[in-house]
Amino acid sequence: MTMPLHTEARAAGYNFAFLDEQTKRALRRALLKAVAIPGYQVPFASREMPMPFGWGTGGIQVTASLIGPDDVLKVIDQGSDDTTNAVSIRKFFRRMTGVRTTERTEEATIVQTRHRVPERALSDDQILVYQVPIPEPLRYLEPRETETRKLHALSEYGLMHVKLYEDIARHGHIATTYAYPVMVGDRYVMDPSPIPKFDNPKMHRMRSLQLFGAGREQRVYAVPPFTSVRSLDFEDHPFAVQTWDQTCALCGAGDSFLDEIVTDDRGGRMFVCSDSDYCSRRRGDGETDPARGAAAE
Amino acid sequence: MNDTPLLQVEGLSKRFGRIAACDDIGFDLHDGEVLGIVGESGSGKTTLLRCLSALIAPDRGTVRYRMRDGSRRDVFALSEPERRLLMRTDWGFVHQNPRDGLRAHVSAGANVAERLMAVGARHYGEIRERATDWLARVEVDTARIDDAPRTFSGGMQQRVQIARNLVTHPRLVFMDEPTGGLDVSVQARLLDLLRGLTADLGLSAVIVTHDLAVARLLSHRLMVMRGGQVVEAGLTDQVLDDPQHPYTQLLVNSVLQP
Numbered sequence: 001m002t003m004p005l006h007t008e009a010r011a012a013g014y015n016f017a018f019l020d021e022q023t024k025r026a027l028r029r030a031l032l033k034a035v036a037i038p039g040y041q042v043p044f045a046s047r048e049m050p051m052p053f054g055w056g057t058g059g060i061q062v063t064a065s066l067i068g069p070d071d072v073l074k075v076i077d078q079g080s081d082d083t084t085n086a087v088s089i090r091k092f093f094r095r096m097t098g099v100r101t102t103e104r105t106e107e108a109t110i111v112q113t114r115h116r117v118p119e120r121a122l123s124d125d126q127i128l129v130y131q132v133p134i135p136e137p138l139r140y141l142e143p144r145e146t147e148t149r150k151l152h153a154l155s156e157y158g159l160m161h162v163k164l165y166e167d168i169a170r171h172g173h174i175a176t177t178y179a180y181p182v183m184v185g186d187r188y189v190m191d192p193s194p195i196p197k198f199d200n201p202k203m204h205r206m207r208s209l210q211l212f213g214a215g216r217e218q219r220v221y222a223v224p225p226f227t228s229v230r231s232l233d234f235e236d237h238p239f240a241v242q243t244w245d246q247t248c249a250l251c252g253a254g255d256s257f258l259d260e261i262v263t264d265d266r267g268g269r270m271f272v273c274s275d276s277d278y279c280s281r282r283r284g285d286g287e288t289d290p291a292r293g294a295a296a297e
Numbered sequence: 298m299n300d301t302p303l304l305q306v307e308g309l310s311k312r313f314g315r316i317a318a319c320d321d322i323g324f325d326l327h328d329g330e331v332l333g334i335v336g337e338s339g340s341g342k343t344t345l346l347r348c349l350s351a352l353i354a355p356d357r358g359t360v361r362y363r364m365r366d367g368s369r370r371d372v373f374a375l376s377e378p379e380r381r382l383l384m385r386t387d388w389g390f391v392h393q394n395p396r397d398g399l400r401a402h403v404s405a406g407a408n409v410a411e412r413l414m415a416v417g418a419r420h421y422g423e424i425r426e427r428a429t430d431w432l433a434r435v436e437v438d439t440a441r442i443d444d445a446p447r448t449f450s451g452g453m454q455q456r457v458q459i460a461r462n463l464v465t466h467p468r469l470v471f472m473d474e475p476t477g478g479l480d481v482s483v484q485a486r487l488l489d490l491l492r493g494l495t496a497d498l499g500l501s502a503v504i505v506t507h508d509l510a511v512a513r514l515l516s517h518r519l520m521v522m523r524g525g526q527v528v529e530a531g532l533t534d535q536v537l538d539d540p541q542h543p544y545t546q547l548l549v550n551s552v553l554q555p
Contacts, residue, residue, distance in 0.1 A: 141400070141403075154377070154378050154381060156381065156415060158411060158412075158413075158414040158415025158416070158417075159411070159414075159415070161414040161419070162400075162403055162407050162410070162411050162414060165406070165407050165410060165414065165421065165424065165425075166403055166404060166407050168421055169404055169406055169407065169425070169442070169443045170404075170443065234419055234420060234421040234424075235419050235420045235421075236420055236421050236422050237421050
């Protein structure tokens with residue numbers, strides 16, 4: 001008789017969810033501090049994970065410190081449940097915890113994400129965990145960590161607008177489309193991780209807890225439920241999200257973030273929802289499919 | 298005009314180990330007055346400037362500054378946020394090397410506008426207009442507003458740095474060898490510009506230089522430093538034309554005549 005994978009991992013000496021309990025406690029203390037100071041970057045002792053930094057080790061450690069046997073986990077990468085990063089992280093947690101995983105956004109208690117916020121609104125008993133490559137929004141303008149910490153401490157954020165100014169001077173509009181800086185709780189400027197700015201408004205007063213983990217940079221930060229998250233802008237160049245002329249070629253949705261997919265080498269392309277769960281559910285719910293409908297006739 | 302000095306320095310001393318870089322220095326600086334500090338390399342003039350501008354803390358002594366509201370405050374007793382606010386609104390610091398005072402990777406316009414945004418300007422059109430205006434005032438071609446300063450010549454970079462400091466209308470500017478490293482004709486134009494700006498804006502300034510010609514052109518009063526001490530002080534013309542101290546006499550006689 002073969003053992004389930006997680007029992008096998010236990011037998012091999014691994015703790016539940018890979019990290020040892022002391023590490024999880026240290027991480028949870030850091031997370032509590034992060035929740036207490038919305039948008040503030042809290043240092044933590046990031047561990048070696050069985051995958052390289054840059055593959056979501058921060059998010060994975062945050063999830064590992066929170067997850068219990070009764071949790072249901074959903075992992076998405078660029079909105080999709082079936083891209084490499086999502087598949088391997090989901091497999092990692094199935095193997096290390098044995099918890100149930102799901103692709104349905106509303107079933108999950110923890111959603112770990114890279115580069116997207118799910119289209120379906122999250123509820124207050126869910127936690128959204130972001131994978132963050134570079135937690136410091138001021139990094140490219142001010143390389144000194146000692147100085148950026150001081151800027152955060154004194155709330156001196158003029159520099160952030162220098163970046164937006166450069167965008168307008170160069171492109172005529174604010175050309176930052178992802179990792180768009182936000183002001184959290186009217187106090188700290190925060191990098192929302194490389195989510196498209198389309199998702200920024202969803203973070204504002206979101207019902208669920210949002211946690212951010214940066215493994216290589218050894219920082220966690222958080223946005224507690226119902227916290228204001230305002231995207232920075234200029235009075236005469238207000239913040240605006242991306243829009244598309246098309247609707248989703250598969251489900252026809254006009255309100256979701258669309259990925260452009262090149263279909264051949266003759267210029268063929270289609271726009272589809274990046275949130276695979278949202279898209280497939282809409283199709284399952286009997287939404288019309290203009291592309292497929294035309295092909296069938 | 299105000300009778301109380303803008304900047305009042307008393308008993309300022311700073312040692313680096315056994316070396317006394319500044320030894321018991323005191324002076325007053327009034328509104329609209331330009332003070333030159335001259336001396337040879339290692340005489341402590343740059344250290345003095347860094348102490349005055351609160352970049353480093355002295356071992357002893359006070360630097361009192363008259364704030365915009367008229368109150369006189371010891372700059373080292375200010376809280377850090379207050380001091381930083383002062384530095385980016387009421388004060389300017391022009392470095393000898395413009396690369397120390399500019400952000401190399403953002404455009405000239407953004408360099409000039411940074412202080413505006415740091416004090417809360419959030420209207421792009423207005424910010425840009427003021428940046429353009431200031432670039433024009435320091436005689437930088439406004440068509441180059443979106444170019445990075447690293448593509449500029451040394452003299453242009455220095456002018457951008459000056460615009461960047463003056464955009465918030467500071468009352469006091471510290472300059473460390475503002476014309477160092479520039480060739481003579483560029484120096485002359487920059488000096489012209491600085492003289493015009495300080496006069497137009499009623500700026501007070503403390504200018505450190507080893508170039509007596511620069512000191513004569515820009516400053517009203519002069520302090521001659523040697524070995525961390527002020528050996529002679531007075532009106533610029535008086536000090537340069539009738540030097541009393543042997544060291545000042547040496548300094549004045551050392552100037553090469555072309």
